[in-house]
Amino acid sequence: MRSTATPDNLRADVEVLWDYNQMHHEICPTDVGIGLGSHDLGVATYTADLYDQGMFPLIVFTGANAPTTVEKFPRGEAVHYREHAIDLGVPDSAILVEPNATNTGDNIDFTRALLERHGIAAVESVTLISRPYQQRRSYAICRKRWPEVDVVCASLPLPLNEYIRSIGDADRVINTLVGDTQRIWTDSDKGWAIEQNVPDSVRAAYKRLVDAGFTTRLVS
Incomplete structure (x- = not known):
């Protein structure tokens, strides 16, 4: 048990x-909210909550599967996150799905490429929504791989x-x-x-x- x-x-x-591992950032409006895939559906819940608060106009859910998530999210982390956010009232038109990332570096790189493909290249700030103890690591990776954006880290406040x-x-x-x-x-x-x-x-x-x-x- x-x-x-x-x-x-x-x-x-x-x-x-x-x-x-938490950055203790003050939540503020940004250009895009990025929900980082994991075993924790609370990431999608809080991303939807922040969207409802007007903290960003667009969401990207990013994540394929890891051995620890394939059973819980058989269609992929980002896909299940999207479905959960829609169930919570987020319009489908406000969500992009990046279904291929298998690590945090890929989450950042593939999200950036996805936004560019959709003509959303002038991103100045992002909110990274993750497991609480993934905040510092995702912040450090984003600052390395996407240094020109301001980064706010957020997690379901439990x-x-x-x-x-x-x-x-x-x-x-x-x-x-x-x-x-x-x-x-x-x-x-x-x-x-x-x-x-x-x-x-x-x-x-x-x-x-x-x-x-x-x-x-x-x-x-």
């Missing part, structure tokens, strides 16, 4: 990584415990959180993202969670 609670002895370290309950699997959330934290420096080392400061407290919390066995999303 999957646990929906963070183990008490790990809670403080998980909270450190949870807070670090506290950690409530977010884990919404996903239904604490181990999955913690493993992904640890993996996304590692990618802050590995993506930079590979030239895929801008370099970002990683405080000692974050590195220490990351190491303790790795030592506790949360390693399924690490890259070698």
Whole structure:
């Protein structure tokens, strides 16, 4: 049976990584909202909410499938996101779908190319809507690959415990959180993202969670 609670002895370290990986940006109007595909349907929910608030006139949902999402979203992450947003009242005419990206770099590159193909080249600002702990990584990749745009990061505003309950699997959330934290420096080392400061407290919390066995999303 999957646990929906963070183990008490790990809670403080998980909270450190949870807070670090969010950019805490102030939500403001931008030219395009980009919903980054993942296992989390809350990305589409919050993208639709921000559209309803008038934060952007156009949405791009981007994402194919990963091994962790193909069962939940068999037609692809972006396709299911689009369908969910339409169910929430977003007009189909306000949504573009990019169905091929399999990583965050592709999300950015393929979205940019899609907008250009639709004659939407003069983009000055974007809102990246993602899982809460994907914010910092997606920000760093976007700043590297699309440096001329202003970037606002956003996620469904849930506290950690409530977010884990919404996903239904604490181990999955913690493993992904640890993996996304590692990618802050590995993506930079590979030239895929801008370099970002990683405080000692974050590195220490990351190491303790790795030592506790949360390693399924690490890259070698």
